[in-house]
Every structure is written in structure tokens, then in C-alpha cells.
Amino acid sequence: AMSECSDTCARIVGAKVGLAMRNKCNSTSVSVDKGDDVNGAHSEKEKGSTESSLLLSDSEMASFVEETLMPKIFTSALVSSNSKSKRYDWMVLSHACEAGQQHVSEFIVSKLVSSLEEAIRNSPSNDTNTDACTVSMALSRVIQEGGPCPQTVFHSLTSPQTTSMDIVEALTSPTRAGSPTLDNGGMSNLVLPESRDRHKCMADDATTFAYSILTHILPSFHGTVPFENQKQIVTFAGQLLPPSSNWDCVKLCVVLPILSIILDNDQVEGYEVLSKSLVTMAPYLAEFALNRDQDNSGRAAAASCLFSIGAKFQTNNNACLCLHLLRSTICPQIVRCTNEIVAANMDTSFAYFEDAVKLCALMGSASACNGKVSSKTAVEVARFLVVMSCEGAVTAPSLGIPSPLYIRGESHSTDEMDMLPMITASALGSMLTIEYESPFWRQRLAHVVLPVILPPINGNGNGEMSNSEYGPLLSACHVASCVPMSALGKRGVLDLASLLIRGLEKCSISPITNINIPSEQLILTKLSELRILLIASIVKLLEDRPDSIIPHLATIMPSLLLLLNTPSDVRGIRMMLLALQALMSLASSTHPVMQKLFKSYKSEVLFYLVHPLDSPSIQIRQAAVQVRNFCFVAE
16 A cells, blocks of 8 residues: 555656646746636636646746756665665656656756766776666666657757767776776787786676666667667777777677667668668678677677668678678588587587577578568578488588588487587577568478478388487477468378377487586487477467377377476476476367377376476476366366
């Protein structure tokens, strides 16, 4: 009750403050001449309005609000609080902007922006819990909850006022309070190792601090951003590429997340003006995204920028930009890492291989979104990934890989090597999860990859599934999960169902063993992803095409029950929830065959539910209770 009362008071105070400040600005247009009565009814209406809203009629009161009350509210709003209670001072500012409209928003937002820049420049270099974070959170609250005016004002601030670009420059300045001065060249090749390490630590601290601020101001760049602001961000990023020092990398880690949001907006003004600069930046962005020495968030932002550029722009000669990046930067790294892994089984190359394959799939998705001459590139990328994951050897002359590329060793095969097809299959799945403008792109990609996925499996349909078949299996999971069943045809659905059931049986009784420590994380992650997608695909089949599952029910039930007894660590929670969901689908099905099967397995289901009923996860316990209740009410 006290919280609701405080919320109401904050809303009332904010609204009254905003109206009072707006009234002061418009006092000449809303002044009331009490001695001039046109008629009795009009006079009484004005009198009642004046008496009921003193803040709107008294200029001295309005001046008091702006000159005395507002500074006190700002003083409270800009100071960090140790308690976790609501910030009612931020709520007052938000409602003041909403009620006061343009003038009040300009006053409050400009004050917050200038305070944020000052707080950033005065923050210690290695402190992420500073007043700057508090000010950034206050600004974020005002922009998000203060109506449409604060965001418009935030992007329309111009010199001599502090602008959004001034905040970016403050975050990338190496001369903040307490920061040792860096030279303009950053880390030179002639710097001693001790100095090199010190500079690297300074850059890491600056990046961490910048992200603590960016987290709160990035939402402000969603929506419409004026063209001049877009141009400033693009120019600023273009001047830093390629980065020549550690401090250039820090600046890129600040500006690239902002650029990625701007490019992701539906309305980007001045395509023709920005196109040349963005296309020129693309190769350097690809190199930055593939460089594991850079910050992961910065690399992800660079990849996001690449996707937007590839999906919306072309080169000067109207050729496919993504194809150029694949040939010049991405595919050469795939070839280099693959050869290193196959030749020497180098653990360090697995991560580089995965990054390059994921970026390859991202460029394929961007090509599909772009359409036109880029459509062929998307098909070539999908075919390259599915052949690599299913057959272990591939050539792609159009992508710059004229010689066969092998991802399986000739003389040995290890658990780590068997993960390479799964990495490429995961990349293929990322292409299928993109929301394309055309609803037929997923269907087109499915018809490209299905003929490659199904024949290898069908050829060994009666034997035990080997580890080398994990790639085709994971590819099939992505197709079944992302593509509408109606687009696959009856024969395709039946073949997929058969493959998925064999994979479920394999994963439930033959987990990967003898895992080496250096690659344990990779193998467990991929195996967990495979199990989750397998069960999710089967749940989808149970809902959409139950007839395709009927012939395999005798295999599905034991496999699901075995998976319920796997250790319920963080990776296993989603898998167990999906397994319980599959059991619920079987228990609640109206299909007579499924009902009969579930009743025959009733005692086994109750026995295997003991483990999930004792799970530390409340979601798993609740799902297990629901399945258990169905068992008791089943006739």
C-alpha cells in the first residue's frame, strides 16, 4: 500500500512540476485577464480553473518550481543510492517530461546529458560503480518512460549544449580522472612487455566502464535517429578502422554497439550517402569480428553491423558485398583453421573455426535478406555448410574454396573431430532462424539442404548411429524446428521423423565418453544443444504431425525416460523440461494409439519421475508433478 501511495505521489508531483514549467514558458499565451468577463458562464469557468490549478496560474509558483524545486530533485536524482528501493526522483522527472512536453523535456534531458558527460570524465578509470552509472540510469528512465519528447530531444541537442556524441567521446577519452595518460599511438611495437601489459589492462578497464554506461543509453538509439547523428557515428567508426592501437579498439567497442542499433533500425536515412562509407568499412569489420584478441561484445557488435550492411547495401558495381567478404576474409580463415585442426588437432583452432563458420552463415543470411544478385550467395552458403556437416568434405569454388576441404582426419577420428560437423550444422541452423522478409526463404533453404541430409542416414537406416552422423542429425533438427511442416511434404516429414527418433535413441543410451579436458566444454555444449533440439523437434511433430511419430512410439518412450535420469545441471534443465513436455503431449493426446501406449508405460513413467521430482529446479518439479497427475487420472 505504501509503495502504491508513493507511486501516486511521484506521478502527481511530476505532472504538476511539468505543467508548471510548461506554463511558465507559455505564460504570455495563457495569461488570464480577470477583469475582462465576456459572460457569466465563461467567467465562472475560468475562475474554477484558476482556483483548481494554482501552479498553472501563478508565475511566481512556476518560477519556484523551476529555480528551487527542480535543482533539489536533480540533486537527488544524480546521486547513487545503496538501497534497492524505487527511485521516485527519477519517476518525478519522467512524469514531468510527459506532462510538460517539449520545453520541459529539453530542460531535463539537456541537464542529464551534461551531468552524464561530466560524471564520465570525472570517474576513476577502474571503477564501474560510479555516479556516472546512476546518471545514465536516470537518463535512460526519463527517455523510456517520459513519452516521445525526451528521445527526440536527446538526438536533437546541438552545440553549445552537450550532445549524445559528446558522451561517446567522453567514454572513449583516455584522460578521465585517475587514468594514466596514453600516447596517441597506443601500444607501439617497441613498448616494453611491462608497459604493454599495463596498457592492455587500462584498455580493458576502460571497455568495462564504457559498457556499464552503454547498457543504459543504447535503448535511446532505437527508433528514429537524425541523419546528421547517423553520419557522425559512421564517420567516427570509419576513422578507427582498421584499429592501430588498443585505444582504437576501446573506441570501437563503444561506437560499434551504437552503430549496430542505428543500422538495424527499419528507417535509415541517406542510404546513398552512407553506402560508400559503410561498404568501405565492411572488410575491416569482418577482420575485427574474427579477431579473438578483441572484446567479445565488440566483436558481436561488428558482426551485427556486417549483417545490416550486407542485407541493405551493395558494392559500387552492384556486386554482392557478402560474397566479396566470404572470398577475401571469412572462407580463407575457415580453410586455415580446418587444415590446422585436421593436421594437428589443435584445440586453439576450434574456436577460430567456429567463429568463421558462424560469420559465414551470417553473411549467407544477409545475402538472403538483400535478395537480387545476392540470393545465389545465400544458397551457396547453405549448400556449403550442409555438405560440410554431412559429408565431411566440400568444395565451393564460388566462395573461394576450389580444392576439397576435409573436416575429418584420414588416420584418426576423435570426439573433438566429430564436433566439427556439429559446428557447421549449428551455423546452418542460424540461417534458418533469421526472420526473412520473404516467407518462402526457409522453404527454399530446406529444399536445398534436405537432399544432402537424408541419403547418408537412410543408407545406414538399420545400423547404430555413429558419432560422424551427429552433423546430419543436428542439421535435421534445425530444419524440423524452424521450417513449417507443410513446406516439407509428407515424404520429407516421415524421413525426418525416422532420423530424429534414431538420433534420440543414440543420445539417450550412448553419450560421448572419454572426453579430454581441453575440449570438454565444446563437446558438452554441442551434445546438449543436440539433445535439446531433438526433443523440441519431436514435441513439434507430436503437435503438428502425430502420424509421423506413431511407428516409433516404442522407441520414444524409453528414450525420454532415460533422459529424465541424466544429471540436472544447468545444461540439463532445458532438456529435462522438454522431455517432460513431450511426455505431457503423449499423456494428453487424443490419438488412441498414443493413449494406449502411455497407459502401458504408466508404472515406468512414475518410477522415472522420482528423479525430476527431487530436482533443485522448481520448473522441473512443477512439470514433473503435472505428468504425475496425468498418470494418476489416466484410466
